[in-house]
Amino acid sequence: MTVKSAFCSCRNNGWRMGAWLVIIACITAIGIGLPSAFAGQTLKVGVYGGYFKDSFDKHIFPDFTKETGIKIESVAEPTGEAWLVQLEQAARAGVAPADISMIAQGPMLKGQKTRIWTPLDLNKIPNHQYLLPHFIHKYPDGRVDGIGAVSWYITLVSNTNVFKTPPTSWADMWQPDKKDKLGLLALVSNSFLLEITAKTFYGGDDILNSKQGILKVMNKLAELKPNVKLWYRDEGQFQQALQSGEIPMGQYYHDVATLAAADGYPVRSTFPKEGGINDSGCWTVSKASKKLKEAYVFINYMCRPEIQAKLSRKVGTAPTVRREVTGLSAKEFSAVSSDIPPIIPRYDLYTGELSDWISQKWTEMVTK
Amino acid sequence: MTGRKPENLRSYLAVVYPALMLVVFFIVPFAIMVTISFFHRDPGAFYTPVFDIANYQNLFSALFVRVLIFSLFIAGLAAAVCVGLGFPFTYFITRMPRRFQVFWLVFLLSVLSLSEVIVGFAWSLMLSRTAGLSNLLVWLGLMNKPVSWTPSFAALLCGLCYLAFPYTVLVLYPPLSRLNPSLPEAARTLGASPLRTFFTVVVGALRNAIVAAFVMVFVFTLGAYLLPQILGRPHHWTLSVLITDRAIYQSNMPMAAAMAIFFMLVSLALVVLTMFIGKEKKVAS
Numbered sequence: 091m092t093v094k095s096a097f098c099s100c101r102n103n104g105w106r107m108g109a110w111l112v113i114i115a116c117i118t119a120i121g122i123g124l125p126s127a128f129a130g131q132t133l134k135v136g137v138y139g140g141y142f143k144d145s146f147d148k149h150i151f152p153d154f155t156k157e158t159g160i161k162i163e164s165v166a167e168p169t170g171e172a173w174l175v176q177l178e179q180a181a182r183a184g185v186a187p188a189d190i191s192m193i194a195q196g197p198m199l200k201g202q203k204t205r206i207w208t209p210l211d212l213n214k215i216p217n218h219q220y221l222l223p224h225f226i227h228k229y230p231d232g233r234v235d236g237i238g239a240v241s242w243y244i245t246l247v248s249n250t251n252v253f254k255t256p257p258t259s260w261a262d263m264w265q266p267d268k269k270d271k272l273g274l275l276a277l278v279s280n281s282f283l284l285e286i287t288a289k290t291f292y293g294g295d296d297i298l299n300s301k302q303g304i305l306k307v308m309n310k311l312a313e314l315k316p317n318v319k320l321w322y323r324d325e326g327q328f329q330q331a332l333q334s335g336e337i338p339m340g341q342y343y344h345d346v347a348t349l350a351a352a353d354g355y356p357v358r359s360t361f362p363k364e365g366g367i368n369d370s371g372c373w374t375v376s377k378a379s380k381k382l383k384e385a386y387v388f389i390n391y392m393c394r395p396e397i398q399a400k401l402s403r404k405v406g407t408a409p410t411v412r413r414e415v416t417g418l419s420a421k422e423f424s425a426v427s428s429d430i431p432p433i434i435p436r437y438d439l440y441t442g443e444l445s446d447w448i449s450q451k452w453t454e455m456v457t458k
Numbered sequence: 459m460t461g462r463k464p465e466n467l468r469s470y471l472a473v474v475y476p477a478l479m480l481v482v483f484f485i486v487p488f489a490i491m492v493t494i495s496f497f498h499r500d501p502g503a504f505y506t507p508v509f510d511i512a513n514y515q516n517l518f519s520a521l522f523v524r525v526l527i528f529s530l531f532i533a534g535l536a537a538a539v540c541v542g543l544g545f546p547f548t549y550f551i552t553r554m555p556r557r558f559q560v561f562w563l564v565f566l567l568s569v570l571s572l573s574e575v576i577v578g579f580a581w582s583l584m585l586s587r588t589a590g591l592s593n594l595l596v597w598l599g600l601m602n603k604p605v606s607w608t609p610s611f612a613a614l615l616c617g618l619c620y621l622a623f624p625y626t627v628l629v630l631y632p633p634l635s636r637l638n639p640s641l642p643e644a645a646r647t648l649g650a651s652p653l654r655t656f657f658t659v660v661v662g663a664l665r666n667a668i669v670a671a672f673v674m675v676f677v678f679t680l681g682a683y684l685l686p687q688i689l690g691r692p693h694h695w696t697l698s699v700l701i702t703d704r705a706i707y708q709s710n711m712p713m714a715a716a717m718a719i720f721f722m723l724v725s726l727a728l729v730v731l732t733m734f735i736g737k738e739k740k741v742a743s
Binding site: 170171175276277279280319320321322323324327331334335336442443444445446449450453454456457458 | 499501504519520521525579586587588589606609687688692693695700703704706707708709710713
């Protein structure tokens with residue numbers, strides 16, 4: 091990544107002109123109107139490599155092709171920001187490694203700064219009416235730049251052998267009987283513990299709008315440290331310890347914990363009364379893509395309630411559409427989501443001017 | 459190696475390939491890292507290629523200094539433990555019959571095939587309350603109830619030493635096996651006890667090998683970044699962990715590069731100092 095960035099940043103000026111020409115040509119082509127039949131068209135779709143890509147290749151893409159005639163070429167993209175870097179550098183050369191990409195919220199905001207995401211016209215995505223409002227992602231000027239693709243929850247998980255009664259609140263983690271019993275995510279930008287603490291003890295995330303407020307929340311979190319046995323970066327590290335009861339409580343992914351419980355492990359996932367953390371990825375169209383029309387067809391298809399229900403059943407993601415339209419049974423729904431209003435992470439904190447300061451203070455707090 | 463100047467074009471050609479590889483796989487990436495460390499960091503984005511010394515100015519936080527000192531301390535301690543255990547161990551191996559020597563060397567080499575991840579998870583399981591060694595001690599009646607020994611400083615030190623021990627032995631083996639047996643024999647004939655012989659004659663004759671092994675393990679353990687996360691608590695996270703966080707999770711390449719370069723310079727200075735002290739002693743003796 092570093093090598094490429096270093097090289098491309100010095101030679102991008104020459105490419106920019108070409109890129110603009112391609113974009114103009116592309117817009118003109120759309121204006122003139124592409125053939126209405128999509129048969130034989132191919133759309134490159136970037137999906138997180140591994141489990142997500144395998145699931146989409148198996149359960150989603152073949153049916154989409156059967157119905158619309160648009161072939162899908164799925165591209166395994168790395169999570170995190172490496173893919174954004176690749177998309178941006180390719181776009182400077184007028185190339186789109188994927189027409190549509192699944193993008194996490196942090197990179198979504200970073201990509202806005204270079205206007206990498208093609209603004210989307212909601213009129214061309216009629217199924218957006220089913221979406222929960224926070225799954226329509228917008229540029230600061232109000233134009234839509236992403237549509238909720240998949241979403242998942244981070245909840246309070248516990249070992250049923252060690253804790254006979256389920257916890258009810260995130261505040262349970264602060265209780266003295268949890269000493270040296272918790273496993274929490276290690277980084278401020280993936281644990282969302284600031285948001286959890288703000289919602290649990292300060293009535294919401296408004297307190298995170300100032301440096302003093304953030305420090306106050308961090309001080310509250312520092313009280314939690316004696317209870318934390320493991321600050322994990324790798325999920326596998328915590329899951330094993332949770333199942334064995336070595337570390338009997340912590341924050342974890344709701345769908346994975348539910349699967350483990352279904353496999354017979356003594357594990358439960360609880361939505362605390364303050365809500366679970368609802369993290370998500372968006373569908374975005376690279377500004378270098380020449381397949382906007384097909385992209386609308388794809389995004390509209392993915393917003394269909396029955397497709398979202400299929401994703402919940404087969405992949406374990408929470409629906410991005412309203413519960414009542416999905417047709418999921420109570421059991422199916424609770425396996426992936428909850429009616430308790432979620433805590434939505436404050437992604438702006440980790441991508442804005444304060445991001446380095448927050449990371450530094452966080453590391454100081456955790457490692458002290 | 460021979461100290462002679464190459465005589466013709468062919469002998470020059472022979473070094474072109476390694477030199478080229480050195481440039482492509484070491485000097486170029488390193489130069490890129492140095493360059494990036496002087497680039498301007500855009501918070502919330504990546505970096506702009508503008509000269510900026512701020513990354514180095516921002517290095518010296520209390521956090522950075524504390525973690526730097528801890529990283530050097532634990533690497534030094536791991537090196538001391540490895541050499542302390544590895545030197546007598548290797549000495550005994552070299553006194554064994556040939557086939558036992560081969561057995562031990564093959565065994566140690568096979569340990570090297572384990573990755574840091576596997577070693578880390580194995581130790582965390584072995585020291586855990588639910589499945590670990592303490593259960594065995596309870597069964598033997600030596601303890602009342604199983605306890606958890608990980609994550610802790612001791613667990614981390616064990617993991618690091620386990621990873622570095624085979625290297626220590628492999629570095630010490632050649633000089634120890636070349637040690638002339640008549641030296642310790644002479645000492646014994648003159649009336650020195652076996653222990654005294656070992657410490658004054660064997661250790662004394664191989665001081666350079668010991669320093670070399672120490673430096674090698676020290677540098678090797680400095681780079682460990684998975685074990686501190688698996689076996690250590692947050693205040694045991696080494697600088698390598700923080701550099702990874704900066705680079706991968708915060709996309710702050712300039713700062714990560716600056717940290718890495720400063721870390722490297724400090725370690726290099728320590729290595730040179732150690733070598734220098736080793737040399738001084740040799741001259742003095």
